[in-house]
Amino acid sequence: MKIALLGGTGPQGRGLALRWALAGVDVIVGSRNAERGQKIAEELSERLGKAKGKIIGMSNADAVAQADEFVVLAVPYAGHRPTLESLKDSLHEKILVDVVVPLVEDNPKKVSMPPEGSATEEAQAILGESIPVVGALHNVSAHVLDKTDLPVNCDVLVCGQNKEAKDKVIALVEKLGVQAFNAGLAVSARAIEPITSILIRLNISKGTPFKHAGIKIWPESFCRF
């Protein structure tokens, strides 16, 4: 399996690249700047040891072309629409995994949701119905992803219009060692994306032990332990 990770040079992208490669997935780190993509891929590769997955870097467009099915979008929100519009024609037969949260640039305790309702819905509107968009991994802390000697401390809520694509993304996400749940149609992204800014608020205001907190779906039965 070879996945493209667009915006893979940012903190979230780098952490996801490491975690997936450690799980045996080949990752193509895409960047607007191919050289920067290569440089970051080399840096990340040094941390992989004997991992089965490889990390290579190139331009976003080349990364999409070489991905076999999954294209993960992890750019800052400002790059969300431009990246999708420029790559739209090459995304046929792919599944777009949208990790982007519309955080307010200078105040990540807030979101500014797009007119479509959420980034995931905006992506689906840009790409059209024939390219499935699946929202996932919005609430995972980049800091936690980077500490690869520890497990990831959260569950992942996955949403989108296409059930088959969602099931595939759930399997891809679970390679990271987390539980992933089908959280319904794309409209659920209106709830899931802003959870990130609530967590960032707790990170800032509460400090330890709520720095880099995640969310867990907690069974009733766990009360008994």
Next chain:
Amino acid sequence: MKIALLGGTGPQGRGLALRWALAGVDVIVGSRNAERGQKIAEELSERLGKAKGKIIGMSNADAVAQADEFVVLAVPYAGHRPTLESLKDSLHEKILVDVVVPLVEDNPKKVSMPPEGSATEEAQAILGESIPVVGALHNVSAHVLDKTDLPVNCDVLVCGQNKEAKDKVIALVEKLGVQAFNAGLAVSARAIEPITSILIRLNISKGTPFKHAGIKIWPESFCRF
């Protein structure tokens, strides 16, 4: 402390009444029908044993009049606006704790958010700025609340415009034996309220152990255990 619980005869209201009374809080169960309020209060009281808190029942209007500070609104969404409009004039000097989620009546896996963005924001718009509205307890399972021999399996996200009122509500919620967090301004209710329908979806589709699941804010450090 004596709190009013409007719509306290429904499943969520009954469970909250029990839990608060067991924690030593006096609860006035309000209902559109005073006799029904009394009857449910009597039924609940039989389950209290030697609890310090008492449960009594009356009309919603009388319940508001007798509450010393907190008025908790736990009606079905169809009653949200009518209840607030009819009681608005008697809510001065109170704090309105809004538990209501705009679930679609015949499909609780979906929400239908009001034009204001969320039930909490709608309540604040109806009541005006002088009466603080605090959203809380949206995601707690009525089934879990009712099983009073077990702890409640979730954390509670609290939001609203008025920091002082939020701090008071956080203390009130924590009497239930749960952790409560300041999740920011009322706009956060746009994320928090629909989490309930995501949990209901998991309840239906996943079954055990995810029936009656809740959400937990999960510290990074808990990975180490």
